[in-house]
Structures are given as structure tokens and as C-alpha cells.
Amino acid sequence: MNNKFLYTVLFSSVIAMLSGCDDKKVDTKSADASLKTVSTVSAKMDATSQKKEEKPTPEVIAAKLQIYIKCYSLLDAGINHSFNQYSSWVKDVDQGPAGNETEVSGMSPVNSKLLEFCNNKMPLAAERQPGIPELDHAALNFIKSANSLSEVMNSLSQYYRQEDYKKDAFLKGKTSHAEFMNKLKSYNSDSVAFRSAIDTANDAQQLARLQEIEQSEGKNVRYHALSIVINAKKLNAILVQDKFSAESATRIMSEIQASLDVMKQPSANTAKKPQDYSKLIKNIEEYVLAAQQRINHVRDNQPFTEAEKAQLTDQQSSAMVEGTFNHAMKANNEMIASFNLLQ
Known part of the structure; x- marks a missing residue:
């Protein structure tokens, strides 16, 4: 099970996509300037x-x-999408392109406007006082790695898009592969550290x-809605595993259900219920159902049908299969989106 997907969908539900995204190559000079800015901010943080x-x-x-969440989520999703595209046609991703591939899909570039946005905003956020040292340093390491990786990715993206590999018999594709993989490895390490720091702070x-x-309002509907979000994250950390304790999962489910029952009571602080409250209730119920299906599937060792197994090979289609983690996370994502709209 890919644990990274858990965080991807969680973060995607609390951000708004940037408009005007394009596929232009990132300006190398801008990237170099951004690296200098990150280094300067990092030095200031060390000094203070x-x-x-x-x-x-x-x-x-x-x-x-x-x-941080916006930049991590969007940049990481884009980089992973590009790598998945690359690995879909390179038969041995450790060795790189062989040069005899019949279908060459290349790789998508890192979005230039998104990278520019994060290069401008992340150092400013890190410099904002008082600081959160572990989180701020992880943020700067992440954007530094993203800049470094984007240079080689965008160069290779242009190389394959212009079909230059046909002119040099894959020479650049082969010689650049090791650099790409080394920078990707470094990026992935910084990405995991940044994600962990975000989680801790959040x-x-x-x-x-x-x-x-x-303390200020009592255990009203807003309290229980947030409690459900917090408990759902704990539950998701269990459900993502291939095997887990159904008893532990059910214990958290009981807390979620108890909060949901309070929220559904007609007399539960009706004056403070936000607009579209019923949609949030509906999304919570759908998450509870999907999570319970996941628990039942693992607890009872329920087999998937042949048709369902075929869907499990793709992350998006597997979200339609009841009993899968991705199905539960799809419901979770919709629940969090409704929750955030009502804050």
C-alpha cells in the first residue's frame, strides 16, 4: 500500500489549485536565484x-x-505524476532508457508558475517570526530539492517532447538518467521529512x-466536526495498512460515530450550525461507511472479485472498489473538503 497517497489526498482537500498553470520550462536563472534566496534565509534562521x-x-x-501545505501538495503531486509517466515507458527505471523503446511518453515538466509561487512564498513563510525550526528548515530543504530536481526534469521533458532522442539515439536520455534518479532520491528524502514536519505542526x-x-463554546457541533476530522486521520493511518487490528480501528470508529450522532441531533446547537451543514453530515456518513467496509474487508479476509482485482491496478479506479483504502480515502477527501468549506 502506498502511504504517500494518504497524504496526497488529505492535503489536496485543504488547498485551492493555482490558476493559469502552464508547462513552460523553468528559467534556470530564476531557479539559481531561488536557491540563493533559500540559502540566505536558512543562514538567517541559523543565526537567530x-x-x-x-x-x-x-x-x-x-x-x-x-x-507549506499548498506548495508541498501541488509540487509533490506534479513531480510524482511526471515520474510515473516516465516509468510507464522506461522498462527498467533503475537502468534508464535502453534506446529501443517503441513508445516514448517522456515526462511532464514541473509547472513554472507553481514553482515560482513557492520560491517566492516559502522563504518568506520560513522567515516569519516566531519560527518553527523543524518545520521551517524542512520547508527550505524541500523547495531547494524541488528546484534542483526541476532543472533536470524540465530539461529531459523538453528533450523528449521535441523528440531529440531520435537525433542522438537516446544519448542524453541515457547520460542524464543517473543525475535525474540521484536528485529524485534526494528530493524524496526531503519530501518525506517535510511531510512529517507538516503533520506534526498541523x-x-x-x-x-x-x-x-x-473551553469557549463547549462540545458543540463545531467541536464534534473537528474531532471527527482528527480521529479520521488516526483511523486512516490504520486503514492504509494491508493488515491491522480491527479492534483498534473499531475503537476509533466508535468515537467518530459518537460525534456524528451528536451532530445529527436536531437540538444540537442549531443556532451555530453553518450553512450546508447537511452536506457535511452526508459526507461524514459516507466516510464512516467506507471506513467500515475497509475494516470488514481486512477483518473477515474478504476476497476481491476478478473484476475488482483488475481495478486495483490503478489508483483512481481502485477508489471505486469497496473495501479498499483508496475507496475510504475518496470519502475522507470529500468529507474534509466539506469541513473546510464550512470553517
């Missing part, structure tokens, strides 16, 4: 790290996370927000 630590406010954390922020709502 010796000062007395000041706890970041929820507003500072939220502002940083808004930028989890802490959500728990703090839950406590704040309880």
Missing part, C-alpha cells in the same frame, strides 16, 4: 536560532501551514483548536 525561543501563535502557524494546531472550542 540562538535567541530566546518564542512560542508561535496559532495565527503564525496557520499562515505558515497554508503556504496535528498540534488542530488539537489546540479543539481545546479552544471546548
Whole structure:
């Protein structure tokens, strides 16, 4: 099971896609300037790290996370899509193109406007005080690796798109493959570290927000909605595994169901229920059903039909198969989207 998909869909539900995206090659000079900016900001952060630590406010954390999640989610998704495209026609991705491939799909470039946006915004977010050292450093390492990787990816993208491989008998494709894979390996390492740092900061922020709502408003519908989102993430970390304890999963499911029952009560703080509240309830119910189907499938060792097995080879089509993690995550994604629209 690909754990990365879990985070991809979670993050995709809390961001808005940038408009005007294109496939233009990233300007190398701009990329070099961005690397210098990242290095400068990183040095400033190291210089100020010796000062007395000041706890970041929820507003500072939220502002940083808004930028970090957007850039991580969109850049990482684009890079993974491009690599999947590349590996779909290169038979041995460790060795690279053999030069006798009959179908050459190339690879998509890293979106230039998105990279420019993140190069401008991420260093500013990292520099914003008070800092969150682990998260901010992980952010700068991530965007630095993304810039470095994008240079070779965009060069290869243009090479295959213009069919230059036909002119040099795949020479550049072969000689650039090792550099591409080395930079991809470094990028993936920084990506995992950044994702983990985002999770840690986001989890802490959500728990703090839950406590704040309880203290100021009591356990109202907003409290229970956020509680469900927090518990769903815990549950998803279990459901993504090929084998797991159904008892542990059911325990979290019971907490989610209890909060859902409160939210569905007609008398539950009706004055504070947001507009389109019924859509959120519907999405939560659909997630609960999909998650339970996943639990049942693993607990009872239910086999998939031959038709379902055929769908499991593709991430998108597998989301339509009941009992799969991707099916549960599709419902989760829709639930989180509804939740965010009502905040």
C-alpha cells in the first residue's frame, strides 16, 4: 500500500489549485536565484536560532501551514505524476532508457508558475517570526530539492517532447538518467521529512483548536466536526495498512460515530450550525461507511472479485472498489473538503 497517497489526498482537500498553470520550462536563472534566496534565509534562521525561543501563535502557524501545505501538495503531486509517466515507458527505471523503446511518453515538466509561487512564498513563510525550526528548515530543504530536481526534469521533458532522442539515439536520455534518479532520491528524502514536519505542526494546531472550542463554546457541533476530522486521520493511518487490528480501528470508529450522532441531533446547537451543514453530515456518513467496509474487508479476509482485482491496478479506479483504502480515502477527501468549506 502506498502511504504517500494518504497524504496526497488529505492535503489536496485543504488547498485551492493555482490558476493559469502552464508547462513552460523553468528559467534556470530564476531557479539559481531561488536557491540563493533559500540559502540566505536558512543562514538567517541559523543565526537567530540562538535567541530566546518564542512560542508561535496559532495565527503564525496557520499562515505558515497554508503556504507549506499548498506548495508541498501541488509540487509533490506534479513531480510524482511526471515520474510515473516516465516509468510507464522506461522498462527498467533503475537502468534508464535502453534506446529501443517503441513508445516514448517522456515526462511532464514541473509547472513554472507553481514553482515560482513557492520560491517566492516559502522563504518568506520560513522567515516569519516566531519560527518553527523543524518545520521551517524542512520547508527550505524541500523547495531547494524541488528546484534542483526541476532543472533536470524540465530539461529531459523538453528533450523528449521535441523528440531529440531520435537525433542522438537516446544519448542524453541515457547520460542524464543517473543525475535525474540521484536528485529524485534526494528530493524524496526531503519530501518525506517535510511531510512529517507538516503533520506534526498541523496535528498540534488542530488539537489546540479543539481545546479552544471546548473551553469557549463547549462540545458543540463545531467541536464534534473537528474531532471527527482528527480521529479520521488516526483511523486512516490504520486503514492504509494491508493488515491491522480491527479492534483498534473499531475503537476509533466508535468515537467518530459518537460525534456524528451528536451532530445529527436536531437540538444540537442549531443556532451555530453553518450553512450546508447537511452536506457535511452526508459526507461524514459516507466516510464512516467506507471506513467500515475497509475494516470488514481486512477483518473477515474478504476476497476481491476478478473484476475488482483488475481495478486495483490503478489508483483512481481502485477508489471505486469497496473495501479498499483508496475507496475510504475518496470519502475522507470529500468529507474534509466539506469541513473546510464550512470553517
